[in-house]
Amino acid sequence: MERTAKATPQVAREHNERLVVATVYVHGRISRADLARVTGLTRTTVSDVVERLVASGLVAEAGRGPSTGGKAPILLEMPARARLLIGVDLGDQVFTAAVVDLRGRIVRRASAPSEGLSGEEAGRLALAVVDSALAHGDAPILGVGVGAPGLIDTGTGTVIRSVTRDWRDLPLGQRIAEHTGLPVHVANDCQAAVFAEHVFGSAPAANLIAVKVGMGIGAGLILGGELFTGDGFGAGEIGHTIVHPDGEACRCGRRGCLETVASLGAILRGIEARTGQPASLDQALDAFAAGDPDAREVVLGAGRQLGYALASLVGALHVRRLVIAGTLAAFGPDWLDAISAAMAERTLEALAADVTVELGRVDDVVVLGAAALMMTRELGLRLQPLDATMSPVRGPRGAAR
Numbered sequence: 428m429e430r431t432a433k434a435t436p437q438v439a440r441e442h443n444e445r446l447v448v449a450t451v452y453v454h455g456r457i458s459r460a461d462l463a464r465v466t467g468l469t470r471t472t473v474s475d476v477v478e479r480l481v482a483s484g485l486v487a488e489a490g491r492g493p494s495t496g497g498k499a500p501i502l503l504e505m506p507a508r509a510r511l512l513i514g515v516d517l518g519d520q521v522f523t524a525a526v527v528d529l530r531g532r533i534v535r536r537a538s539a540p541s542e543g544l545s546g547e548e549a550g551r552l553a554l555a556v557v558d559s560a561l562a563h564g565d566a567p568i569l570g571v572g573v574g575a576p577g578l579i580d581t582g583t584g585t586v587i588r589s590v591t592r593d594w595r596d597l598p599l600g601q602r603i604a605e606h607t608g609l610p611v612h613v614a615n616d617c618q619a620a621v622f623a624e625h626v627f628g629s630a631p632a633a634n635l636i637a638v639k640v641g642m643g644i645g646a647g648l649i650l651g652g653e654l655f656t657g658d659g660f661g662a663g664e665i666g667h668t669i670v671h672p673d674g675e676a677c678r679c680g681r682r683g684c685l686e687t688v689a690s691l692g693a694i695l696r697g698i699e700a701r702t703g704q705p706a707s708l709d710q711a712l713d714a715f716a717a718g719d720p721d722a723r724e725v726v727l728g729a730g731r732q733l734g735y736a737l738a739s740l741v742g743a744l745h746v747r748r749l750v751i752a753g754t755l756a757a758f759g760p761d762w763l764d765a766i767s768a769a770m771a772e773r774t775l776e777a778l779a780a781d782v783t784v785e786l787g788r789v790d791d792v793v794v795l796g797a798a799a800l801m802m803t804r805e806l807g808l809r810l811q812p813l814d815a816t817m818s819p820v821r822g823p824r825g826a827a828r
């Protein structure tokens with residue numbers, strides 16, 4: 428929501444509605460009088476806006492609050508299912524689309540195997556899983572939030588480049604919007620993941636890095652309480668930074684990128700090179716858990732390579748908390764220790780001692796993050812870590828007084 432110097436009646440009306448919606452969401456339950464006090468709108472305006480919102484079902488009356496002398500005021504709330512969202516994770520192994528309520532709870536999900544798909548085929552599967560999630564006809568749906576791999580123009584929803592899916596300038600957001608008739612917000616999956624860890628994770632912090640490791644590798648950054656995407660959209664795109672100039676050929680066309688030594692593909696190729704047998708993720712996980720020496724060496728070696736790369740991020744940003752998520756997080760604490768130790772080995776000692784690397788705590792991190800990003804845009808909210816009242820928001824953007 429932008430400040431407008433001269434607002435037309437229509438613009439003012441929309442602004443006031445967004446302001447009231449955001450304020451009700453933040454407070455959980457609030458009276459009309461308190462809404463007027465908090466927003467700075469007149470009581471008459473608040474009454475008019477609330478009447479429209481109640482008629483649309485977005486806001487509902489929720490009993491009476493404590494009396495402060497006179498008649499106890501009627502409280503207003505936003506029912507968790509007043510609107511639903513579709514959160515989409517275009518993941519390594521599966522594409523998932525989930526119906527999510529306004530408090531970040533998953534109502535239902537649809538998914539389809541996506542391993543090995545690329546180009547148009549992968550694009551079509553993305554539309555199909557969104558269709559499956561929408562099939563039950565729950566209404567009204569506020570919009571579709573998508574977390575996709577690669578460099579994403581979040582303004583247009585275009586995937587500028589995804590090496591993982593071999594997409595270049597794919598108008599993914601536009602296609603889903605045309606297909607469903609719904610508003611669509613496409614974000615980078617790592618940025619969706621860090622947003623979910625920030626909002627729904629258990630240890631709120633102003634600064635946070637979430638590193639997602641699977642077929643691809645990327646980082647999402649929360650800096651000063653805000654999602655940081657850089658001057659363009661590419662902050663955290665570390666997967667195709669070259670770490671070994673004479674290394675293996677990468678799918679991006681160059682050699683020795685971080686993904687060639689630390690991703691899922693690197694692990695599977697490493698195991699195959701040692702055993703002579705192609706391995707799947709499940710086989711690699713089983714062999715690692717069983718203590719197979721080849722699997723241990725390859726997986727922990729990949730973890731160390733990632734840790735070396737993270738040393739640069741820690742040195743550049745001194746963010747105290749790094750969360751590791753994605754497919755490879757299934758390798759668990761031993762892999763995490765390899766990452767953490769390697770990071771510490773290549774970071775100024777006093778700095779490394781101040782940083783913790785941990786496994787992500789939020790399930791469905793991309794689905795929830797993508798849905799939450801969509802919701803912030805459509806409802807004019809600014810989400811912040813969940814507080815004791817379960818209100819994951821800090822207040823309306825540009826709340827004019």
Ligand SMILES: [Zn+2]
Nearest residue numbers: 667677679684
């Ligand atoms: Zn590359």
